[in-house]
Amino acid sequence: MAAADDIADRRGLDPAWVRQTLGQARFIASVPKLMAPAPKGTVKNWRVYRSRFIDPVRIAAGVRFWQANRATLDQAEKEYGVPAEIIVGILGVETIYGQNMGNFRVIDALATLAFDFPASHPRAKERSTYFKGELEQYLSLTQRANIDPLSLRGSYAGAMGLPQFMPTSWAHYAVDFDADSRVDLFNSPADAIGSVASYFKAFHWQTGMPTHYPVQFDTKTLDMDALMAPDILPTFSLASFQAKGAVLDGAALQHNGPLALIELQNGGDPPEYVAGTENFYAITRYNWSSYYAMAVIELGREVAAAFKAKAGQ
Template structure:
């Protein structure tokens, strides 16, 4: 991180630092204490506040001008953000360690703790889940699966201050990331969206806690998703994705509808592959549904359980199980539908989508549905 000396600060930045040192603003003592820690880790020195960064203050002025916000308020908000030392490292892609393993991935999310918590969540929100399905067409098990995979129904919503995470990824995104420029631009927009949301709703930008990437609440919405898709589903006049399970349910359902969820369509079909299946052709589009059922079958992939008469496109989805040369580690295959693809708009991973589906199904089974 590039730090600047106090002598290099503008007068406005100095006034921002004075406000911070004086403890100005509506923050509680506990919030002030959190701002001194990087992701719950070691204490952070004062010269790591973004008020000391010329680039951060220029960004604040530009944001305020473009969004019509009070420049002092924006400078104060960004100036109080703290560089989180570990966050840039967490954004780097993991080193390649061989084939993916669906069974291992699944075991992280399909466990007795999540299933029991999912049963409780479904039982206390049964009417709201039914209302969401009626209004948006998204079945309860998909919403339950999402909230369970994301945060274990609110048990793990993240302990990073959102303002710190977004500022770190805006001004100190790791340059060695293969898509550093595009990803940094993404987080710059998310920081803008977050501050605009706070200003519009009266939310204290110093208070929200979330993931190391700035995702918020039970459904882990990024600020842009909150702005576009979050809704007041409990009718109390405000949107609260931390404390209102009704708002969470309605917002997740609204998100899926916006991305093209089709009511009544399965998410996938089991598939049987012929020995001469055209695997390179079938796998080329990855998880994007690209083949009619007739074309799918002609290339050697037979969708089962009614998939041959499916009324949309299909994708052959491969789920690896480790080293395929080891007996028992052969990949699994499914025929993914457009609704399967919609789930991957929440997280661009077929393994994630299958975990959401399987967790929702396991919770439904535990409830006898």
């Protein structure tokens, strides 16, 4: 209740309404468990991860979505500079184009993570603070939009709609792309499409820039520790990247901008590597994972190829 009063004061909301709303939130025991980090020693496997998202069912759903929303995807690409296949990749990975938007009450998920985030998590305090901010934003958002805050359902983390936007992302980046005077990420594919494009534009998507390039290594000059040190943050100039033993060819040799070495582990098999650009990094702003970003890219490509084949292009 003290948190409710604090939220009401800082957001200019009716304290009684905030108290009544939060008072109806329910603790969900499964949510803290779902937030637990992977057990120590868990080996990442890109091929297994990829198979969860790039499959015939999701590709076919993506083709249908593209066919139904072709004009909107074209408009978003023209307006924001974000390729249709990236938008399609995001919506496919996140919710299979609206088929699975989550069934947790958003108020319950956010309140659980705000007030009962698992103390065993290495970043428990930071994450609890984050979810308190999202809960506050959610209450403000629903109140302004005259939406019942107890009615919306989403992921166990409180993400909502076709693109699985957290409340803060909804408030900052969602757009009314179908021009009906309201933003609806649950029922409007157009708003979802435009909002994903808006999000990437805000995170500095570079129009026309590839997301990544193939990379090989010169064993004589390879400094893998230095190449891996910045993780997925593009840090190296083309010259410094090559000086540390990364071998690029073709279009990559004309790249203008920083690069990162992206490692995709394959369990007990050798990892795969690519040279990630600023646009690869932009995708990780949606979800801090190189595996996630690559799944989005590859699903988008597969759907684009199937869409063009079906259209006879």
